[in-house]
Amino acid sequence: MRIIAKHAAGKVLKSDGFQISADAKLAKKKDPSIIDGTLGTFYFEDGSFKTFQTVHKIMNQLNDEDIYLYSTSDGGPAFKEAILEWAFKHTRKEIEASLSVAAIPTPGGTGALTSAVFNSLDPQETLLIPSPCWGPYVGIALNRAFKIEKFFMFDGDAFNMKGFVEKSEKIIATEGKLVVIINDPCNNPTGYNMTKAELEAVIDYLNTKKEVPCVLIYDCAYIDMAVEGMKKTRENMLAFTKANENILISVAFSFSKTFFIYGQRLGGQILLSKNKESVMEYYNAANYTARNTWSNCNKGMIRVLEEMTKSPALMAEYQQELDEVIAVLNTRAELFKKEAKQVGLQIYPYQGGFFITIPCDNNMLVSEKLVEEEKIYLLPFDNSVRVAICSLPQSDLKGLAEKIHRVIKKYN
Ligand SMILES: Cc1ncc(COP(=O)(O)O)c(C=O)c1O
Structure with missing residues (x-):
């Protein structure tokens, strides 16, 4: 038995x-x-x-309600404001001018990836991932009865666009849709940063698939560790503004890395598309997934993010x-x-x-x-x-x- x-x-x-x-x-x-x-x-x-001492300082000023009460599964408007400010900085206006945007807190970047993959695929459909890649991408797919396909990440010292296209074509031919994870910048495990031109080339390729629903899951867990700094890493994301209506971009953000709060579990899923309905549909599904999986996220850490984002001094x-x-x-x-x-x-x-x-x-x-x-x-x-x-x-x-x-x- x-x-x-x-x-x-x-x-x-x-x-x-x-x-x-x-x-x-x-x-x-x-x-x-x-x-x-x-x-x-x-x-x-x-x-x-x-x-970070700044994280400590803010935590020490929070009261019990800020830390120990439930947060809502969608994080509320102040969270949304804070994560969009953080994720896009000076490019936020330009992003919001050309794309519909929604955001929800998740338990770490892992929660954002899990929710995005779960709500993008049906059982036996395929998730495309790079090789080498962070190990849990495989488990995130297999645990929910999705298949995986891998493309080798490099062509010499550059992103392997040819390998990415070959595997994408194969999946599109059999399944009529494409869901792919790219981990950038400061890729885990290699430390590779895609250039803005490489990101644009990915978007340009997906744009050619006019009738094919495409989900680009952009895992930017280590974005704030980049030597180039916040300005340059955010400017690279402007490549997303070129995405056509058939593309939904799900950015997976990890405050584990950005704030060194690994065990506290806060991340965010940011949904971007020219297709407003898709963004709303994904957002609703993400909120449903959240409420019925982990319920809500670490309220204290959400408050730290909100306080820091509001204060230029902090x-x-x-x-x-x-x-x-x-x-x-x-x-x-x-x-x-x-x-x-x-x-x-x-x-x-x-x-x-x-x-x-x-x-x-x-x-x-x-x-x-x-x-x-x-x-x-x-x-x-x-x-x-x-x-x-x-x-x-x-x-x-x-x-x-x-x-x-x-x-x-x-x-x-
Ligand atoms: C590439 C990559 N993505 C996402 C994550 C998820 O991070 P967390 O769930 O701890 O925020 C990690 C953590 O190691 C990672 O290396």
Whole structure:
């Protein structure tokens, strides 16, 4: 007798980043010389984790009602105002002039992705994702009986437009619609930033499919970690203003990353389209999904976002803290990239963010041998291993490329 539902039977979380990272953390407690480059959380050079002081300051000023009461499933008008300000900054007017816009809070970026995928596909339809990509994209699809198709992300050092189009054509031919996730900027796992021209090329291609409903899920979890800063990253999103009526863009925003509030669970789903009805339909479905799945989101964090967005002084304080984080990330990336070049270790194109990724076919064996022979914990991704520079101080990064290179040469 099998008690569990058919759709749930056999589902086991395997090779999950959280689990591998917990193992690495435990091992490091016993042996501090272990290098733990597994999880995407920012640690300062002294090995400490801290959220932003500006976040703390606002939290400390909130009263019990602000923190402990329910919020509404749609977040309310003040949330909408705050997230649109944050997500689009100086481009907001231009975005709103050419597209209908709606927004709803979600438990992290994961909630925004889950809701977007769930409300875009019917069972047995296909989600297109890049390879390599963040692992849960696969589970988000498979958990709800959707299929996945992958396209390789790179053509040399650029976005693989040809691969993206080939796989899109195949899905469109059989299913008559296209739903794709793109993670940009500071792509996880590679650190790649798409250029505005590349984003425009994606939109231009979808525009040619006039009769085909297309959903572009733009996962911008690490947008605020980009070296280029908030102005440039928002300007790139102006590419969306070119999208025709057949396209709906669902932006997945993660305050886990932007505010370093990982376990507090706040994100947002922003819906954009020239087709006003589609935006309203998606918004209503997202609100229905929210109320009947997680009910509502972290009220305290919603209030932090609202307060910070309203206050130029608080924004300036946060920006100063953020600039320091980005400078640290940049120094770490430069160090690793320089040493990788010196020893001839190939990496995927990196422009910013938390991770640098090394192509290697035998990723599982290489990950195991890195632990056994060098006490280095990294996460295996599709044909690659990922170094979380966000969590490694420069003292750990120094010499790391050489050790990884040695193991890859031996076992790949
Ligand atoms: C690429 C990517 N997208 C989305 C998320 C979701 O973040 P969260 O749900 O923690 O906000 C993550 C988190 O690691 C990520 O790496």
